[in-house]
Amino acid sequence: MSVLTPIQPKNAGPPADDDTLTVVPARHPWRWAGTALVLVLLAQFAHGLATNPGWDWGTFAGYFLEKSVMEALLVTLQLTVAGAILGFLGGIPLAAMRLSKNPVLATVSWGYIWVFRSVPLLVQLLFWANLGYLYDRLQIGIPFGPGWSFATADLISPFGAALLGLALHEAAFAGEIIRAGLLSVDQGQHEAAAALGLPKHRQFFKIVVPQAMRAILPNAANLLVNLLKSTSIVYVLAIGELFYQVQVIYGRNGRVVPLLMVATVWYVILTATLSILQYYTERYFARGAVRTLPPTPFQRLKAVLSR
Amino acid sequence: MTNVDKLSKADELTGVDELTGVDRLTGVDRLTGVDQLTGVDQLTGVDRLTGVDELTGADGLTDVDALTSVDDSARVDGLSGPVVVEVTGVHKSFGALHVLRGVDLTALAGTVTVILGPSGSGKSTLLRSINHLEKVDRGLVRVGGELIGYRQSGSKLHELSERQILKQRAGIGFVFQNFNLFPHLTALENVAEAPISAQGKPKSLVYERSRELLDRVGLSDKSDAYPRQLSGGQQQRVAIARALALEPQLILFDEPTSALDPELVGEVLDVLRDLARAGTTMIVVTHEIGFAREAADNVIFMDEGQIVEQGPPAQVLDNPRHDRTRAFLSKVLS
Numbered sequence: 281m282s283v284l285t286p287i288q289p290k291n292a293g294p295p296a297d298d299d300t301l302t303v304v305p306a307r308h309p310w311r312w313a314g315t316a317l318v319l320v321l322l323a324q325f326a327h328g329l330a331t332n333p334g335w336d337w338g339t340f341a342g343y344f345l346e347k348s349v350m351e352a353l354l355v356t357l358q359l360t361v362a363g364a365i366l367g368f369l370g371g372i373p374l375a376a377m378r379l380s381k382n383p384v385l386a387t388v389s390w391g392y393i394w395v396f397r398s399v400p401l402l403v404q405l406l407f408w409a410n411l412g413y414l415y416d417r418l419q420i421g422i423p424f425g426p427g428w429s430f431a432t433a434d435l436i437s438p439f440g441a442a443l444l445g446l447a448l449h450e451a452a453f454a455g456e457i458i459r460a461g462l463l464s465v466d467q468g469q470h471e472a473a474a475a476l477g478l479p480k481h482r483q484f485f486k487i488v489v490p491q492a493m494r495a496i497l498p499n500a501a502n503l504l505v506n507l508l509k510s511t512s513i514v515y516v517l518a519i520g521e522l523f524y525q526v527q528v529i530y531g532r533n534g535r536v537v538p539l540l541m542v543a544t545v546w547y548v549i550l551t552a553t554l555s556i557l558q559y560y561t562e563r564y565f566a567r568g569a570v571r572t573l574p575p576t577p578f579q580r581l582k583a584v585l586s587r
Numbered sequence: 588m589t590n591v592d593k594l595s596k597a598d599e600l601t602g603v604d605e606l607t608g609v610d611r612l613t614g615v616d617r618l619t620g621v622d623q624l625t626g627v628d629q630l631t632g633v634d635r636l637t638g639v640d641e642l643t644g645a646d647g648l649t650d651v652d653a654l655t656s657v658d659d660s661a662r663v664d665g666l667s668g669p670v671v672v673e674v675t676g677v678h679k680s681f682g683a684l685h686v687l688r689g690v691d692l693t694a695l696a697g698t699v700t701v702i703l704g705p706s707g708s709g710k711s712t713l714l715r716s717i718n719h720l721e722k723v724d725r726g727l728v729r730v731g732g733e734l735i736g737y738r739q740s741g742s743k744l745h746e747l748s749e750r751q752i753l754k755q756r757a758g759i760g761f762v763f764q765n766f767n768l769f770p771h772l773t774a775l776e777n778v779a780e781a782p783i784s785a786q787g788k789p790k791s792l793v794y795e796r797s798r799e800l801l802d803r804v805g806l807s808d809k810s811d812a813y814p815r816q817l818s819g820g821q822q823q824r825v826a827i828a829r830a831l832a833l834e835p836q837l838i839l840f841d842e843p844t845s846a847l848d849p850e851l852v853g854e855v856l857d858v859l860r861d862l863a864r865a866g867t868t869m870i871v872v873t874h875e876i877g878f879a880r881e882a883a884d885n886v887i888f889m890d891e892g893q894i895v896e897q898g899p900p901a902q903v904l905d906n907p908r909h910d911r912t913r914a915f916l917s918k919v920l921s
Contacts, residue, residue, distance in 0.1 A: 472767035475718060476781035476833065477757030480749060486784070490771045568771045568813035 339538040343529060344545070352525030353546055355439075359511040359521060360550075362443055364504050367450025374455030375462060389455065396452035402513055404449060408441040409517050442514040446507065453503050461496035462488065493565040501558040505551050512543075522546060668695040670732070671837050671868045672717060677726030679712055686712045687723070688892035694837070694885070697866040701879040701900075704889035705915055710872040713889070714839050717870070718759040719752055730759060731836050757785040760830030760838035764845050766822040768814040774801060774825045775810035778832045786833065793832070800828040804858050820851030827858055838862070840871040876919055880904055888912045 329335060343349055377389035396404075412432040421427015436444065465488050473483040512523035520528075522543050530539040559576075566573060575583065672694035679687040686709045694700045702710045715721040717728055719736040728735040735755055737744040747755070768777050778797040782788045801810050804824035814822050823843055830838050843859070844852040856878050862869060863882045873879065879886050879900055886903040888895045888911075895909050907913045 466767075468763060468765055468767040469769065471720060472761075472763060472769070474753070475720060475756055475759075475761035475763075476829070477753040477755070477785040478781060479753060479784060482784045486780070487769055491769075565771070568773075568815060571813075571816050 334537055335541065336535060336538040339533075339535045340541050343526075343539060343542050348525055348529070349522070349542060349546075352520050352522045355520055356508070356511050356522040356546075357550075359439075359443060359446060359514065359519075360504070360508045363446035363450055363507050363511070366443070366447035367503075367507070368454045368458075368500070370447060370451030371454025371456075371458050374451060375458035378455065378459055379462060393452045393455055396448055397456075401445065401449050401510055402516065405442060405445040405514060405517060408436065408445045409438060411436055411441070438517045438519050442511075442517050442519050446510065446514070449510075450503065450507055454500070457496055457499040457503060458492070460499065461492035461494075464495040465491045490565060494562070494569060497558065497562050497565060501554060505554055508550055508554070509547060512547075668697055670694070671696050671730065672700075672870065673727075673729040674713070674717065675727050675729075677713070677716060677723045677728065679709075679716060679721060679723050686892050687716070689726070690889075690892070690894055692887065692894065694868060694870055696836075696868050698868060698884040699863045699882050700870045700885045700887060701883040702870065702872045702887045702889060703874070703876070703879060703903075703915070703919075704895075708889040709892040710889050711841050714841050714870060714872050717837075717839055718756050718761055720761070730755070753785070757781065757833050758835050758837075760833060760835035762823070762826050762830050762838065762840045762843050764842040766814070766819070766826045766846070768822055768826055768829070770814050773811050773813055774806065774817070774828075777814070777825055778829045781829065782832050797828070797832055800831050801825070803831075803861075804828045805854070818851060819847045820854045823847065823855045824858055827855075827862075831862075837868045837870070840869065840873070842872050842874070844873065844875060874919060876904065876916070888915065890915070 374389045374392060377385040378393070380386050380389075399407075415432050417429045418432050418435055419427045419429040469487055469491060470483070473487045478487065511521050514521060515524035515527065518524065526539040526543045530536045563573060563576070670693055672692065674690055674692040677687050677690045678685070688709075690709070690713055692700075692713070702713065704710050712721055716723045717730065717735070719728070722736065727737075733755065734744075736747055736752055738747055738751075739745075768774075769780070772780065775794065775797055778800055779790075779793045782793040782796070783790055798807065798810060801807050804827055806821060806824055806828070809817060809821060809825075814825065817825065823846075827838075827843075840859070844855050847855060852875070856875060859869070859871065859878065860882050871878075871883075881900075883900045885897060886900045887897040888903055888907070888909070890911050895911050896903060896907065902908075903912065904916065907916060
């Protein structure tokens with residue numbers, strides 16, 4: 281038998297010259313042992329979940345879709361969506377400024393990111409909520425000229441303070457994520473776009489951004505999931521979001537664990553939804569990056585079922 | 588008319604009282620009121636030459652300056668035609684590295700200029716400064732008579748805005764060593780992008796023409812493929828079609844075959860030869876001596892940021908005047 285056997289077609293049998301030879305696949309006993317161990321542990325955990333009365337699934341079910349919980353969930357979603365939009369809207373100019381050749385702009389952006397990444401979100405939120413102590417009135421208008429002035433307390437509600445804090449905090453991180461994405465685009469792409477004389481905005485939005493998105497998306501999704509969970513911190517401002525609301529309820533009835541589970545399951549569901557969105561968005565921007573896209577889990581399932 | 592050995596394409600030639608000792612006079616469209624014109628050895632590509640009362644002993648009429656003052660024509664070692672590229676006294680440094688040290692270059696319409704030279708000799712920098720991808724420190728670059736990157740008013744050069752520079756670049760094709768196709772766009776979209784967004788041409792027309800261009804480079808069946816699904820040679824041919832799509836007056840090629848497997852070089856050079864035959868004005872930086880010998884009208888040898896010598900391929904490649912050229916060629920050809 282030669283050392284280099286030509287690759288056989290799949291159904292042609294073992295790669296042997298002689299029909300009397302058969303191939304015995306290698307055995308992996310430890311893989312089986314490991315699998316069995318993990319399955320036993322999982323079964324134990326599931327059993328515990330089902331039988332331990334401490335989980336109190338009845339209470340969980342009673343509150344999972346309860347009206348006040350739903351309203352709180354809506355607040356959480358509002359904070360997440362508005363925070364993400366404002367955060368990324370802020371991140372775009374921050375990234376552009378840091379990449380700018382103008383040293384003043386680059387330094388200002390660097391300074392912003394430094395400060396807002398350094399100050400813990402919780403501290404920041406308390407700061408914004410107490411802005412009225414620092415600035416009694418806020419004024420907009422022509423610099424050093426006339427303008428309109430508002431009482432800070434009227435202008436910044438607790439929800440506004442929470443949103444402001446989340447958005448400013450997000451913007452610092454989003455700026456860095458966007459900058460990383462823009463830097464990941466090959467210099468040759470910028471040159472090719474410039475050599476073709478494409479208008480500047482077209483170079484940016486049609487050539488650079490779609491390629492930067494591949495690097496931006498996984499990090500942006502991370503940031504978004506983090507933001508979703510960070511909204512639980514704003515309970516310190518007594519805003520009726522999900523975590524605050526379950527605390528209110530278990531403060532009343534003392535059933536801490538099932539109500540924490542209500543919040544937990546909702547966070548998990550929202551994160552799972554985001555992950556699915558992330559998967560398909562990433563797939564969209566992977567166009568041309570790989571020769572053929574791998575099948576989606578759905579397509580794989582369909583292929584298995586139709587076999 | 589006496590002693591005229593060869594006189595071709597003379598559409599109109601009137602009022603010639605005396606014209607003697609003309610060895611070669613080609614491409615004359617109109618030549619009027621010439622009273623006396625003697626001893627002309629070679630006079631080519633003259634579109635209009637009027638009111639010449641006396642022009643004698645015109646051996647000295649091989650001088651490029653004298654002719655450009657008559658019309659827009661120039662001679663580069665036996666070639667003639669309107670000037671497309673005119674680089675004068677260009678210097679460029681990257682930090683302490685003086686990459687271009689006073690380069691003058693003229694490329695005429697419909698000609699192929701091949702730039703040879705060892706790496707680091709400034710070939711690519713010269714090419715990139717022609718479409719202002721590199722800003723030169725000193726000297727001027729003109730393409731189609733238009734100053735690139737600046738606007739001249741009196742003795743002042745005003746830097747053009749980014750927008751105006753982009754507009755100028757759209758008239759100059761550029762083909763990169765690494766193709767630089769847009770990976771997220773199909774071959775067809777790559778070709779169609781610039782005519783639509785830089786030149787504002789209607790989409791349906793551009794797509795139709797882009798398909799023709801892909802067909803011209805032999806890739807009509809690949810128009811919906813993404814660059815990564817194509818071989819290097821195919822990608823470079825798409826890149827050439829992309830450059831052609833702008834209908835540029837000039838195409839610059841920066842080592843178009845250097846990133847290719849040897850077996851794929853041929854298909855790209857074939858496209859380049861086709862373009863040369865079709866009368867495309869091209870400046871090609873390459874190490875393909877065979878291509879230079881066969882397709883070039885003018886071969887330029889550069890070393891250490893200067894043009895060492897230039898001329899027709901037969902002269903520069905087979906009978907170089909300078910030792911440096913000879914040394915380089917012996918290394919490349921061996």
